Amino acid sequence: MAATRFPKPLLVLVFRQEWFFGCRESRTGEFDRPDEGGDVARLLTNRMTALLVLMLAVGLVVSLASANLADAPALGVYPPNVPVENLAGQPGAHVAYGLLSAFGLAGWLVAAAIGSLAFSLIRRDALVPAWQWLLGWSLLLVSVCASLHGLAPGLAGGLVVGSGGHVGAWSMIWLAGQLSVSGCQLLVGCMMASGVLLTGEVPRVWWCVCVVARPVVWAGRVLVQIQERDLARSEVAVIDRSSVSDSLAIEVEAALADEAPFVRVGGMEVPGDELAPAVETPIVHRIDDQEVEATPRQPLQVNAPAAVTPSEREEVYERLEAAGFEDDDEHVLPDLDLLDEAEDVPYSLLAKKAQVAAIMLEQSFREFGLSVRVVAIDTGPVITQFELELEAGLRLSKVSRLADDLAIALRVPTVRVVAPIPGKNTVGIEVPNEQRVMVRLRELIESGSREAEGQRLPVFLGKDVSGRPLAIDLARMPHLLIAGRTGTGKSVCLNSLILSLLMTRRPDEVRMLMIDPKMVELSPYRRIPHLMHPVITDMKKAEAVLAWAVDKMEERYDLLARSGVRHLDSFNALDRDTVLDRLGLEEEDLEAEEVPESMPYIVIVADEMA
Helix, strand or coil: CCCCEECCCCCECCECHHHHHCCEECCCCCEECCCCCCCHHHHHHHHHHHHHHHHHHHHHHHHHHCCCCCECCCCCCCCCECCCCCCCHHHHHHHHHHHHHHHHHHHHHHHHHHHHHHHHHHHCCCCCCHHHHHHHHHHHHHHHHHHHHHHCHHHHCCCCCCCCHHHHHHHHHHHHHHCCHHHHHHHHHHHHHHHHHHHCCHHHHHHHHHHHHHHHHHHHHHHHHHHHHHHHHCCCCCCCCCCCCHHHHHHHHHHHCCCCCEEEECCEEEEHHHHHHHCCHHHHHHHHCCCCCCCCCCCCCEECCCCCCCCCHHHHHHHHHCCCCCCCCCCCCCCHHHCCCCCCCCHHHHHHHHHHHHHHHHHHHHHCCCCEEEEEEEECCCEEEEEEEECCCCCHHHHHCCHHHHHHHHCCCCCEEECCCCCCCCEEEEEECCCCCCCCHHHHHHHCHHHHHCCCCEEEEEECCCCCEEEEEHHHCCCCCCCCCCCCCHHHHHHHHHHHHHHHCCCCCEEEEEECCCCCCCHHHCCCCCECCCCECCHHHHHHHHHHHHHHHHHHHHHHHHHCCCCHHHHHHCCHHHHHHHHCCCCCCCHHHHCCCCCCEEEEEECCCC
16 A cells, blocks of 8 residues: 655744654655554644643743842832733743742753753653653752852842742751751762753753853953952052061960960950860961061950949939829839849950951952951940941942952851941941840840930830940830841840830839730730730720820820920929919819829830731
C-alpha cells in the first residue's frame, strides 16, 4: 500500500512541518508519514504542550523582568501603583511577588527550569524521569536561595526578606543551627552540584558558564584597574602601626597576648585575659600591613554611660506632701524596692571592643578611599556611637551610602548613620553591642527623678546613646501612638508608661481609663486607685467611655474659660474662694457644689482598640 503524501506548506508559523506533524522529508521534496499507523494526534498534543510550556516560560520572564515593588499585592511601598506597572498585568504582578517573596532572585530559576523543559520538548530530547527532574530542580533552587541569602545579602534591593527570599532565610537559619559555616558552604555546594546532575542539564549549564564567565572576568579586571587608579590618585593618609598612638597600640596588643596581666582602657585597669576574646588577630594584621605615614593623634577617649545618681525620691515625697492636696495622707506612692535593680554595665569590656572597632572603622573607610577620623566614642547599654570627623570637601552622602558595607566590615547585623549629629559638625555611626544590657525602670526613676520633678506626667522610656535616662512629659504630647511589629516591645513600652505614672503621681493628680479588648494585657492594673472605671473589655462600653471623655473635656474647657485660666495647672493653683468669686457663685449655691476644688489629668490607655 502506497505511503500517504502531504503537500509541503509554505510556512507553519516559525516551526517546520517535520517537527510539528512528525513527518519526514523525502528526496522528492515532499513529506511522508513515517508509518501509516502513526498517532498524529499524540504528536500534535506533544507539540502543543511544548508551545504552551514555552509561552509559560516567556510569561514568567516578562513578569519577573517588569516586577515592581509598588505593584499590589506587594506591601513594600505605599500607596501601591494603580494600575500596576507589570507588563503582564495584575496576574504577572501576583506571580512576580510570589516568586520573589518565596525564592528572592532565585525565582528566575523557576523560569529557567520551565524554559529548559520547553526547549527539550521542542528538540525532542530524551527527558529524565519526572521525579528526577523535580528533585534536581528543587535541590538547585534551595541551594541557590541559601547561597544568595548567605553570600550576597547586598543584592536584595527592595526585597524585605533578603536576596534568597523566605526559602533562603529559613534554610540558612536551620543550617546555621546545625552546622558550622564551612559545613553549610560544603552542604550547599553539594546540593547545587547534585541538582545540576539530576536535572540532566550539565551540557547547558557548562555552556552558560563558558559564555558568561569570560565577560564577568573581563569586567572584574576592569573594575579592579579602575579602583586601583582611583586609590592611587586619592591622597589618603593610611595609619601605620608605628603612627598609631602608643597607648592605643599597647591596648590592642595586650588584649591579644595571653600573658598580659592588665590593659588600661579609659583610665581603668582590666585583666587582659578577660578582654582577649573581644579582639581578633586579623584586625591587627591588617593594620601592620600599612606603611604610609599618618598624622599622630591623641588616644581616643571612650565615654562611659551616664552615672546613676542616688535616688532623691524622699525629697520629692516631701515636696508632694507639702503641695496641699486633700488626700495627701490617704495614698502612699509605691516603693522602688518593688522594681528590679539595674544590671551592671560591663564598661571595661565595651570600652575595649569600642577601641578596636574604631580602628576597624577607619580602616574600612580607607579601603573605600575616604579619609575619616574617629574623634569620640559614646557607649550605651544597646549601641555604641562613633563620632566621625570628615576631611574637608568630603560629601556626607558618600558616608551614608556605606552603611551596609560598614556593617559587613564590623561584623554586625546593621549600622545606622546619623548625619550629622544634632548640635555638632560631625557624623555618628551607631553600632549595636554584642552584649546588650537590660535597662530597668528602677534605675530610670532613680537617675531621672530630678528631671521628672518639673514634669506634669513624667514617662520614662529608656536611655539615649550616651546612657542618660530619657524622660518625657506626656502632657506635652497628649496623643501618643505606639506601633511596631510583633515582638518589638510595644507591650513593654506600654507597661513602662503606666508604671511611670503610678510610681510618681497620686490618684488626685492623674486618673486613668483603660481599654483592653484582649482582656489580658491590662488586667494586672484592675485594682489600682487611679482607675476611674474598671478595665474595659467590651467595645460597646469603650465607645460610651470615649464619648464621656469628650463631654468631660468640653465641660472642663467651659469651666476654665469661666474661671479665666487656660490650663489645669492654673486652675488647680487657685483656692476655692477665688474660683467661686470668678464664677460669681456663693458657697451656699447648689451650682457651687459641682465645682471641683482641683481637676486631675485623665490618661486614656487603649491597647489595640479597633
